[in-house]
Amino acid sequence: xxxxxxxxxxxxxxxxxxxxxxxxxxxxxxxxxxxxxxxxxxxxxxxxxxxxxxxxxxxxxxxxxxxxxxxxxxxxxxxxxxxxxxxxxxxxxxxxxxxxxxxxxxxxxxxxxxxxxxxxxxxxxxxxxxxxxxxxxxxxxxxxxxxxxxxxxxxxxxxxxxxxxxxxxxxxxxxxxxxxxxxxxxxxxxxxxxxxxxxxxxxxxxxxxxxxxxxxxxxxxxxxxxxxxxxxxxxxxxxxxxxxxxxxxxxxxxxxxxxxxxxxxxxxxxxxxxxxxxxxxxxxxxxxxxxxxxxxxxxxxxxxxxxxxxxxxxxxxxxxxxxxxxxxxxxxxxxxxxxxxxxxxxxxxxxxxxxxxxxxxxxxxxxxxxxxxxxxxxxxxxxxxxxxxxxxxxxxxxxxxxxxxxxxxxxxxxxxxxxxxxxxxxx
Amino acid sequence: xxxxxxxxxxxxxxxxxxxxxxxxxxxxxxxxxxxxxxxxxxxxxxxxxxxxxxxxxxxxxxxxxxxxxxxxxxxxxxxxxxxxxxxxxxxxxxxxxxxxxxxxxxxxxxxxxxxxxxxxxxxxxxxxxxxxxxxxxxxxxxxxxxxxxxxxxxxxxxxxxxxxxxxxxxxxxxxxxxxxxxxxxxxxxxxxxxxxxxxxxxxxxxxxxxxxxxxxxxxxxxxxxxxxxxxxxxxxxxxxxxxxxxxxxxxxxxxxxxxxxxxxxxxxxxxxxxxxxxxxxxxxxxxxxxxxxxxxxxxxxxxxxxxxxxxxxxxxxxxxxxxxxxxxxxxxxxxxxxxxxxxxxxxxxxxxxxxxxxxxxxxxxxxxxxxxxxxxxxxxxxxxxxxxxxxxxxxxxxxxxxxxxxxxxxxxxxxxxxxxxxxxxxx
Numbered sequence: 127x128x129x130x131x132x133x134x135x136x137x138x139x140x141x142x143x144x145x146x147x148x149x150x151x152x153x154x155x156x157x158x159x160x161x162x163x164x165x166x167x168x169x170x171x172x173x174x175x176x177x178x179x180x181x182x183x184x185x186x187x188x189x190x191x192x193x194x195x196x197x198x199x200x201x202x203x204x205x206x207x208x209x210x211x212x213x214x215x216x217x218x219x220x221x222x223x224x225x226x227x228x229x230x231x232x233x234x235x236x237x238x239x240x241x242x243x244x245x246x247x248x249x250x251x252x253x254x255x256x257x258x259x260x261x262x263x264x265x266x267x268x269x270x271x272x273x274x275x276x277x278x279x280x281x282x283x284x285x286x287x288x289x290x291x292x293x294x295x296x297x298x299x300x301x302x303x304x305x306x307x308x309x310x311x312x313x314x315x316x317x318x319x320x321x322x323x324x325x326x327x328x329x330x331x332x333x334x335x336x337x338x339x340x341x342x343x344x345x346x347x348x349x350x351x352x353x354x355x356x357x358x359x360x361x362x363x364x365x366x367x368x369x370x371x372x373x374x375x376x377x378x379x380x381x382x383x384x385x386x387x388x389x390x391x392x393x394x395x396x397x398x399x400x401x402x403x404x405x406x407x408x409x410x411x412x413x414x415x416x417x418x419x420x421x422x423x424x425x426x427x428x429x430x431x432x433x434x435x436x437x438x439x440x441x442x443x444x445x446x447x448x449x450x451x452x453x454x455x456x457x458x459x460x461x462x463x464x465x466x467x468x469x470x471x472x473x474x475x476x477x478x479x480x481x482x483x484x485x486x487x488x489x490x491x492x493x494x495x496x497x498x499x500x501x502x503x504x505x506x507x508x509x510x511x512x513x514x515x516x517x518x519x520x521x522x523x524x525x526x527x528x529x530x531x532x533x534x535x536x537x538x539x540x541x542x543x544x545x546x547x548x549x550x551x552x553x
Numbered sequence: 554x555x556x557x558x559x560x561x562x563x564x565x566x567x568x569x570x571x572x573x574x575x576x577x578x579x580x581x582x583x584x585x586x587x588x589x590x591x592x593x594x595x596x597x598x599x600x601x602x603x604x605x606x607x608x609x610x611x612x613x614x615x616x617x618x619x620x621x622x623x624x625x626x627x628x629x630x631x632x633x634x635x636x637x638x639x640x641x642x643x644x645x646x647x648x649x650x651x652x653x654x655x656x657x658x659x660x661x662x663x664x665x666x667x668x669x670x671x672x673x674x675x676x677x678x679x680x681x682x683x684x685x686x687x688x689x690x691x692x693x694x695x696x697x698x699x700x701x702x703x704x705x706x707x708x709x710x711x712x713x714x715x716x717x718x719x720x721x722x723x724x725x726x727x728x729x730x731x732x733x734x735x736x737x738x739x740x741x742x743x744x745x746x747x748x749x750x751x752x753x754x755x756x757x758x759x760x761x762x763x764x765x766x767x768x769x770x771x772x773x774x775x776x777x778x779x780x781x782x783x784x785x786x787x788x789x790x791x792x793x794x795x796x797x798x799x800x801x802x803x804x805x806x807x808x809x810x811x812x813x814x815x816x817x818x819x820x821x822x823x824x825x826x827x828x829x830x831x832x833x834x835x836x837x838x839x840x841x842x843x844x845x846x847x848x849x850x851x852x853x854x855x856x857x858x859x860x861x862x863x864x865x866x867x868x869x870x871x872x873x874x875x876x877x878x879x880x881x882x883x884x885x886x887x888x889x890x891x892x893x894x895x896x897x898x899x900x901x902x903x904x905x906x907x908x909x910x911x912x913x914x915x916x917x918x919x920x921x922x923x924x925x926x927x928x929x930x931x932x933x934x935x936x937x938x939x940x941x942x943x944x945x946x947x948x949x950x951x952x953x954x955x956x957x958x959x960x961x962x963x964x965x966x967x968x969x970x971x972x973x974x975x976x977x978x979x980x
Contacts, residue, residue, distance in 0.1 A: 217835075219833075259835070325789075346788065359940045360823035376803045376806030376810065379799065379803030380800075380803040391792075393792065394788055396835065397799045397803075398833050407688065487786055510786075511785065514785060
């Protein structure tokens with residue numbers, strides 16, 4: 127391997143220990159993690175990461191979207207940096223690995239390079255994107271969307287959580303909590319972006335593989351649907367006089383399940399959040415607001431099912447009214463073929479069984495792909511279980527993911543400048 | 554009219570002013586009231602009621618269930634008292650009249666008797682029952698159930714609100730806030746119980762009547778149903794591998810609607826509260842807990858539909874599991890015929906158009922009926938709208954309800970002792 131990193135090894139023990147240490151922040155009693163975006167827990171996690179990064183000679187910074195950057199300085203700072211990482215926010219009942227593995231594997235890669243005495247020609251920057259999960263503030267991937275210019279910072283700042291607190295207030299709060307932190311301008315063009323992540327599916331486990339070379343991310347649409355009815359006393363209003371928003375919701379959800387959820391083996395259809403108002407046992411519900419999460423690897427099918435979500439509610443809501451708002455529409459995308467080859471080659475050299483696969487879950491890498499050559503490295507997670515407190519990854523797989531990442535980074539560092547300038551950097 | 558109260562008139566203006574004054578406690582911006590059971594608002598309401606009662610020479614007291622009693626002393630305190638009143642707790646988005654009208658009409662009746670210089674032979678006690686609504690602590694009617702021995706105080710004290718606060722803690726808190734208040738033993742046998750209330754239905758308005766002579770209360774059953782599935786990532790788990798609790802809820806609710814809600818013109822079927830866990834947009838929901846409120850005037854039909862609620866979920870929940878718990882089972886009941894006649898006669902003498910009708914809503918009077926001769930006086934509420942912020946009753950109807958109540962109380966006061974002793978006190 128070129129670049130002076132021949133045989134450079136990540137410290138798998140340290141990477142595992144840091145995963146367990148980070149999981150203490152927001153730990154739930156069932157072994158999971160509740161560390162939602164911009165919460166006090168994320169403040170604590172930033173402090174921890176910054177401390178570890180500074181020990182390795184890295185420089186922390188942030189931007190207007192409260193993304194956290196940890197830069198290992200290169201010899202020629204003008205060169206576009208290599209960006210590696212993921213996110214550290216979690217679902218309310220999330221696990222120890224989703225997001226955290228990617229950030230800590232990236233930190234481990236940069237630390238190993240630093241400790242290996244290698245001076246990279248360009249900066250290597252570890253990133254922890256703001257609010258990937260979208261559970262506290264919906265929809266997710268706010269940090270990478272703001273960075274990539276997919277959504278305006280103003281719109282992102284105006285989103286509010288269920289307590290009425292805005293993203294903007296919470297960005298200002300985390301910035302105020304870290305007053306010494308250097309501020310980068312929002313968005314820059316990296317040389318490449320690589321995101322390690324647990325698979326969140328059972329393909330690697332079933333096929334007995336250690337590394338997933340991610341070919342792309344399946345398309346996703348999310349919708350908010352509001353059903354408006356009329357409040358009333360549960361004991362007095364005749365059934366025929368009612369406008370019951372919960373019963374309308376039930377009809378709509380059951381119809382969407384049979385029209386979409388059972389129509390196609392590749393579709394994923396989820397109603398994850400439902401809010402009922404006033405939600406009192408003997409009051410006819412006046413309003414139901416719910417979210418639809420729709421995914422499909424084929425963009426044409428995604429559009430077709432999206433149309434069903436948009437049109438079906440009106441015909442099942444009567445006598446209530448329904449309103450459908452599309453929040454996110456992200457078609458399937460493909461990752462950089464050269465980076466995919468480099469990941470596969472690194473896995474091969476290290477003897478890790480690898481296969482190409484499509485990511486069914488969305489990731490920040492989706493928004494980086496149009497900006498610069500991007501890729502993802504997957505490792506298995508037990509039973510495919512994720513967004514759950516019993517999410518688990520094997521220590522050996524965690525080490526393998528970190529090792530492949532550092533190998534690919536070193537490979538990219540050795541890429542001759544003229545090849546890059548000509549845009550012909552393929553293997 | 555006997556008893557020295559010939560022509561005694563309630564002060565309709567004062568009664569209306571007090572309704573409006575009480576509605577300021579917990580007032581919502583849409584003109585309604587949020588004054589849930591044992592809240593700070595209820596403390597404030599107690600203070601207000603006690604002040605008004607003491608001004609009229611009445612004595613406040615409470616019992617172990619935090620029911621509030623305001624007694625106008627009679628000349629022979631050993632005689633069983635006449636109990637009149639209702640409740641002052643509200644739904645989270647309730648109105649100004651539900652409950653409050655009954656308590657303030659009773660206070661007005663006692664005040665008018667006191668100011669009229671009439672010394673009643675027996676105590677006249679105004680009651681405000683604890684937690685009729687059941688919105689903060691479910692199920693409702695806790696105060697009258699404890700008083701009548703329908704449910705044990707221990708079980709009632711252990712119920713908790715969504716913040717985890719128990720009824721017991723809140724009973725102790727309101728008692729501590731009123732340290733000087735005399736404490737009655739829990740439960741006593743009244744001479745009679747009369748509860749004035751808004752109709753919460755459109756029969757009086759439609760028939761252009763002012764007074765409803767309530768014949769009984771329709772039967773009610775409430776259930777809690779828990780659906781248990783499996784959490785997972787919305788983007789990765791195949792539809793056929795899922796145990797999605799929200800989709801199971803939708804199938805169950807839609808099936809209950811068509812099996813029960815559309816089966817019978819007299820049935821009332823409501824799912825008022827739905828809780829989804831973890832309720833995050835991209836997590837397959839693991840658990841849904843919901844309440845069913847089922848009512849029917851015919852006890853046989855009520856039982857039959859109750860069986861459907863008990864049995865249907867299991868057959869529609871798969872691959873999730875369901876568990877049904879019956880929380881309340883209150884059959885239809887009939888009120889005392891003699892009291893109904895006395896209410897009708899009082900309305901006739903005052904020239905108020907009156908009709909007999911069945912209460913579709915539940916009331917504390919349901920639990921008093923087995924204990925002593927009980928009855929209810931209904932007045933119209935606009936459009937039948939109740940449990941809603943735009944609930945409204947006309948001032949003239951409020952006065953009429955209070956007037957009929959005081960007339961019936963005076964009528965009962967004049968009832969010869971020997972008739973009562975022989976149990977033959979019918980008109």
